[in-house]
Amino acid sequence: ESFSSPQTRPQTTQRATIPSSSRTMASACRTSSSPPSRGTTRTAGPEKIPSTSIRVLRSVESVRRWRKPHLLDHRSVALVPTMGALHEGHLNLIRAAAKENHHVVVSVYVNPAQFGIKEDLASYPVTWESDTATLARLDRELADDGANLGRISAVFAPTTADMYPSGFPGQEVDSKGSFVTITPVGEVLEGASRPTFFRGVATVCMKLFNIVQPERVYFGQKDVQQTVVIRSLVRDFMLNTEVVVMPTTRAEDGLALSSRNVYLGERRRKVATVLWKGLSKAEEAYLRDGTRERKDILGAAEEVVHGILEAQMALPPSERVRFEVDYLSLADPQTMQEIEVVDPAKGGILSGAIRMLPVEEPQEGEDLGHSGGPAVRLIDNIILAPRSE
Ligand SMILES: Nc1ncnc2c1ncn2[C@@H]1O[C@H](COP(=O)(O)OP(=O)(O)OP(=O)(O)O)[C@@H](O)[C@H]1O
Ligand SMILES: CC(C)(CO)[C@@H](O)C(=O)[O-]
Ligand code: BAL
Incomplete structure (x- = not known):
């Protein structure tokens, strides 16, 4: 089963008011969950998105090495977790993150653990080349706006072997593995229709937060129940990060932008x-x-x-x-x-x-x-x- 072209309504950078929303992906959608290194520059130095200073970090170790000096310099780091196939909704999260942080890390990872066995993991749009081009354009836009504290410093694009060192995560309800579960909030609504979904989301976000150690994390209100789950995760596990939720970005006719709209x-x-x-x-x-x-x-x-x-x-x-x-x-x-x-x-x-x-x-x-x-x-x-x- 698969799930869910966007143009945008006037954008706002105001935060969404809950307790804490383009482009079409007509371009080739591939079906691998780990991005290739094409579309990035690999010379003797660190890998970067071409013509930018945006680092492409592919391993946990490389993020930790990149992160350490910013911790010592007291430079704030924001994380914007995504599954790629970037659209204006994602870009608005990144814009908000750049306003209030010195460094923005965008993660691009299609997390298998949050897809049920009958869901669309195999066909989920993977558009690494256009995603990196989009990030390069956005970074130039951010640089031109003097009101921003920071820019896009890095893209974290790990492999599943890196993210799940004990092996491919189970996608069945009764799978064994190291999982984070947030109940009862994760059991209702989306959780009732997608019984392994929030376990996968909470687990991968716990990993991402532990790897990047962000001062702030940015999520979209479009996935409202996910924001409630993430707030619980941060509160209940004493994670040292602030959860920022941004309003849903919509097309002119009101449709919420979503990577799955390409289907x-x-x-x-x-x-x-x-x-x-x-x-x-x-x-x-x-x-x-x-x-x-x-x-x-x-x-x-x-x-x-x-x-x-x-x-x-x-x-x-x-x-x-x-x-x-x-x-x-x-x-x-x-x-x-x-x-x-x-x-x-x-x-x-x-x-x-x-x-x-x-x-x-x-x-x-x-x-x-x-x-x-x-x-x-x-x-x-x-x-x-x-x-x-
Ligand atoms: N229209 C939107 N407005 C604001 N935030 C959004 C919007 N769409 C997605 N986001 C946020 O971007 C982050 C990454 O989401 P994701 O990569 O799953 O994109 P998506 O469009 O939600 O994909 P999908 O179609 O799979 O749900 C999440 O925090 C999500 O809430
Ligand atoms: C937060 C997230 C990136 C975790 O894989 C995903 O659930 C999403 O894109 O909303
Ligand atoms: N935007 C939420 C990710 C998912 O539906 O898998």
Whole structure:
């Protein structure tokens, strides 16, 4: 199964308000989880992205060697963890990190442990060459803005052998191995649909934080439950880093940018905003109509989503787009547990996941998306901010 082209809305560098969102990847998407050294410069000195000072660090040892002098000089280091296939959402995290840190390290690693055995590890887009070109462009942009404290100093692109020294991490629920689990928050919603997902995320983030020793780590609100899991990881294991969450970067029509959007193709891309439309209606019910009740708030989202599905199903198979709703949720912002009523003092998190099914009766020459347009799982969320009544 596969999961979830972006253009952007006006960007903001404001932080997202929870407790702590381009480019298309029409270019070749390869299917290896470790980036090649092409697209980087390897001379007698350290490996770098061409025409930049951005180091390419491939081993734990090389990061530690690079990190040490900055610790001694009291220069702050930020980490932006990614799985590559960079888009404007990632770039906004890096921009925020460069504003408030002397050095930014971007990790690019497709972590096998967070993919279930039936998920899209093999087809996950790997676009190392365009990613390094994107980082080089962004670094020039950062250098031109005098308001930035730092720039992109390094890309950490490890191999799985380096990240999992005891062997390939298990992808089964009952796999043995050295894992970090964060429950109950990691068991609900995304964790219920992807039972090994947050174990993989928490485990790889623990490793990345231990390797890079960042003063600050930057995550996107697009993966809101992931931010709650990471905050728990940092708090419960006394990790010495600050978690910064940045708002979701969206395309003009509202679709949250996501590396997996490349799987959609043209027909499904047009309908992919369904989740955003539903969640926006639910937010409206809370903000404009003033309701605090789950049934009214989620009811508003359900009505929109089901309306769009009905309209699609009325079209001929050669034109329509089918999707399934995995969940629509109204949850407590600290625990991600479902709530019946929003406590205005705490606010809430509206979130959802849908599964866009492969198109029926593909037309001659139709753009089906990366890997022939498999099923794509899309997620999105809106934070209902606390308010005084
Ligand atoms: N649209 C976005 N706005 C803000 N942050 C984002 C956005 N998309 C991804 N991020 C953040 O970038 C970081 C790396 O995410 P990742 O590399 O998985 O990209 P992705 O687009 O979320 O991919 P996927 O489609 O696999 O979910 C995460 O912290 C994620 O929340
Ligand atoms: C945080 C992360 C890079 C860990 O692999 C991943 O879950 C992601 O890209 O959101
Ligand atoms: N952006 C979260 C990574 C994943 O879905 O695997």
